[in-house]
Amino acid sequence: MAEKTRTSQEIIREDPEEKIADTARRLVIKALRRGYTIETLKNIFTNAVSLSGGVLAAVRRVKGAPKPTACRAGCNYCCHLQVEISVPELLSLVSHITENFSQEEIESLKARVFEAERQTRGMNSYERLFARVLCPLLSDGQCSVYPARPLVCRGYNSYNWAICAQDLKYPRSWRLIPHDSAQKNIYSDVLEGLSTGLKEEGLSSELLELIAALRIALDQPDAGERWLAGEPDFQSAIAPDE
DSSP: OOOOOOOHHHHHHSOHHHHHHHHHHHHHHHHHTTOOOHHHHHHHHHHHHHHHHHHHHHHHHHHOOOOOOOOOTTOOGGGGSOOEEOHHHHHHHHHHHHHHSOHHHHHHHHHHHHHHHHHHTTOOHHHHHHHOOOOTTEETTEETTGGGOOHHHHHOOOSOHHHHHHHHHOGGGOOOOOOOHHHHHHHHHHHHHHHHHHHHTTSOOOOEEHHHHHHHHHHOTTHHHHHHTTOOTTGGGBOOOO
16 A cells, blocks of 8 residues: 655654655655656656645744745846756756747857856866856846746745855855755755655666756757666766765
């Protein structure tokens, strides 16, 4: 008999971090056992977003709403940081681009992605702080793929934009950014569970560096199918160690 998936309320009453990651892992396994397809991977990402949002809403019902964040449209200081992404997230992102961008917009995006990848190739997250390379998915200062943005991006938040600005301008004087830790941790835990589920089902579970992975996916439309078949197409995009 299949084990019941925990509700958001049940998760937060128990061991939140462990239970969130485990629930995400189970959702991945359940989905993949219906078939190893691109559509399944996209559904995994949709389920991960739904799980994250549900748990975060449940936490806020129990603990109360946090104070308002300083994050606003056009505020993109965190969009200079290295972002790690799973393959289901990546393929959902590319699908959003192909379905919503014009051919001219796709070509413009490709040019930005290829240039950003050239500038950041091989850098770890610490080195990226000093490189100050803006995410190529931004357009006029705003995220052009906001509905399909990665889990890590959904977790980023800040109560003080001035500290974000200072950290970007003076990375050696790095200050801890005050933020809603529940939001950051929940999305991180779901990403961890997603990765674990992929590994248990025999798929590559390494997280990829967003820009490098996006370059491959935009340049090779069949990269997702090849990855499902065990081909190492995204090997060069595995996020570097610190």
